[in-house]
Amino acid sequence: MKKLLFSLFATAGIVFSVNAQTTKISFESSEGYVLGELVGQNNDVSSFYDTDIDVMDTAEISDEKASDGTYSVKIIDYSDGGFGGIFLTSLNSYDRTSISFNVFVPSLNGSDNIFDLYDEDGNFAVEINLDPDGNFQFAGANDTDYTPIGTYLANKWNKIELKIDYTASTMKILLNGVVIHTTSYDSGGVGIGEIDLANTSGGTDTYYDNIVIQDLDALATSEVSNSKNKVRVFPNPVSDVLNLDSTDKVELMQLFDASGKLIKTFRNPEKSANVSNLKKGIYVLKVKTDKGTSSTKIIKK
Structure with missing residues (x-):
């Protein structure tokens, strides 16, 4: 399966700021989230389905699974092959940035489970796909197809992290704390514009939790x-x-x-x-x- 390019920059407002050292989104009540429909709960987090945004019944705050706290966001499967999920904007960036999130895929042989990153200019930068066969796949800005870089286990939480050095145009990808791929960062951008977390509605829901963006230089010192x-x-x-x-x-x-x-x-x-x-x-x-x-x-x- 080739990478799915989908950017909401034409319809979603983007704010780029570098004020804090850590941004964390774990969909908890302390962050203002409540169980149920995601749309309308946060101005910078909403849902999409194919080319439409703010689509009801695509994503919901759920207490069925959680890796951090009580809630996570559930991408609802309709088994129709559509591409749906959530998009996040107004995200901080740094010269050396860590982007991490936890993902729970209930079982194999279902949906593709996808992370997309766009830079501050709306250009596609990175896609990660946990495919239905248990393969961990990567595609960069200049790629026309996926590169297999590892495997993952279903029915458990997996932590995925990208360590991006915008000044050196390099990137490391980690799975559960282990570096599995080192590559160039090719979008040409120097920050985060948008993050999409989605699935292809191929037979399984997907749960995402504990999205964290950090300044690696601040962490190191x-x-x-x-x-x-x-x-x-x-x-x-x-x-x-x-x-x-x-x-x-x-x-x-x-x-x-x-x-x-x-x-x-x-x-x-x-x-x-x-x-x-x-x-x-x-x-x-x-x-x-x-x-x-x-x-x-x-x-x-």
């Missing part, structure tokens, strides 16, 4: 504290030896660069680490103890 795992790192900035002060047993230390790439692993370490051979810059030190895990931004001078 953020400090995460854990009240059950008090770890102090010093000196910071550091030139040679980094020391840890913790009353808990340190089991593992991992050092990541600002892009999130693992640089070095210290197994069963003492409460110090030699970082003299690192280049100057910002790193994240992840420390695992017998009480939990914490991450701290480290500056190498």
Whole structure:
């Protein structure tokens, strides 16, 4: 099956902003959603069916399945081969952006389950298809057909994530936390205009949940504290030896660069680490103890 190109830019208003570091949509009551018909619940999230928008009885807020909280959005199957789902606009973007969502396909041999991404100019950028046979397929802006890049399991929640570097025009695709494909990002755009989550009404409903858009640079340099795992790192900035002060047993230390790439692993370490051979810059030190895990931004001078 070739990719389905569908953009709602001609009919849906787009707002492009870069104010927050994380956007999360999980269709919960705390976000203003209620059980039932999706149309009319949020100005930036609505439904489409083929070329029509705001189509009733296409998508609904459901408590049948949920990966985060109580609700998810259900794309209703009519077994008529139509292309229906939801579209999201007014989404934040960053130089290096993570887009993730959870999807539940009840069984194989039913619908194609599709994610489409359009850039800020309305150009098609990426399509991912979880097909009826259990294949994970990808198509980029310049592709005329899908490329198989993995497989997925039905009747369980699967987390799909795209890590897009707009400055380098590269992209990584992850399935359940594992990188399964690295490729170029070819649309030419530098941000998110629209996301579509849909199915082809081929015999199965599809559930989507926990849509998260994050600034990867902010994630890579953020400090995460854990009240059950008090770890102090010093000196910071550091030139040679980094020391840890913790009353808990340190089991593992991992050092990541600002892009999130693992640089070095210290197994069963003492409460110090030699970082003299690192280049100057910002790193994240992840420390695992017998009480939990914490991450701290480290500056190498």
